[in-house]
Amino acid sequence: MPILKLNGNIHWLIVERSLEGCSCRTIARQLNIRRSRILGVDDI
Incomplete structure (x- = not known):
């Protein structure tokens, strides 16, 4: 594995x-960022 990837x-x-x-x-x-982006839900 390359060093950068590691x-x-x-x-x-x-x-x-x-x-x-x-x-x-x-x-x-x-x-x-908006909290909904963390949860993956549009309307919270």
Whole structure:
């Protein structure tokens, strides 16, 4: 596996772990996106 791909995978594992257990509202605020994009639902 190329180093860049490995670094990218590790990066997203760290992001996943840091967001684990956070509410959708907190995640949406951190990513500056609508909460519905986190849940994959249009109307909440």
